[in-house]
Amino acid sequence: MTIAKAWGIRGAAVSVSAAALVAFTTPQAGAVDTDVLNLTSSEACKQIGSKFDMTFYYNSGLEGSWRKVGYAVYDMNNLRLTSSQFAPLKYCSGFGAGSGQNVKNNSASGWNDHDSCDAAVYYNSGFKGKRDVVPSNDAVSRWENVYNENASFQWVNC
Template structure:
């Protein structure tokens, strides 16, 4: 099984482009692998595949989500740094549409 057990989608109902995530992300708009910049400037997570939103930034553009992890809850936060209001997905659950972080997603954490 993939270690990337959480997914966000660009549109509601798991439509459009997606992004798989397997680790906590402090700031979806500037994800620095290993804590340091990889060539300078912001390094945003981008949407994958060829659906709606492909190649654009994930931050503040997610509408639906799926948590495939069997043990951990997943938190999608309104602000960077795991702050602000949060949508919490139970293990093995999916949301057709985020509530608190709908198109206002800035960080992600396993809870």
């Protein structure tokens, strides 16, 4: 897997340098495109066959409502729709406890369906603070470090 695919950067050649890594980890670089996809794609609430590989669950044991994401999320309460409009990531409606509620600081477990990347879920926005890492093709039945205190997410070890 390329860094471009792992970070959700499409349609451009990517040359990785120290400066590029800093640019790609800030919310401004590509944030509008990937945030819009995380917020509005039909993949986010598909039960079967979603192209989005990380699923956040409202309850422990992979229960309750869920929300799937395919790209890094710098701040789960402030995803960019446009350069001046933001929206929170919410659980899919109509699927049990937590339906329609914000995902930030409201997740108890998660499933990583990615074939080659681990999923890191962070206590703070901006990929900072304590974190739980879900290995590829694995699940965490109850977050150890970010239980109901999850604020950001990114793919790691790709």
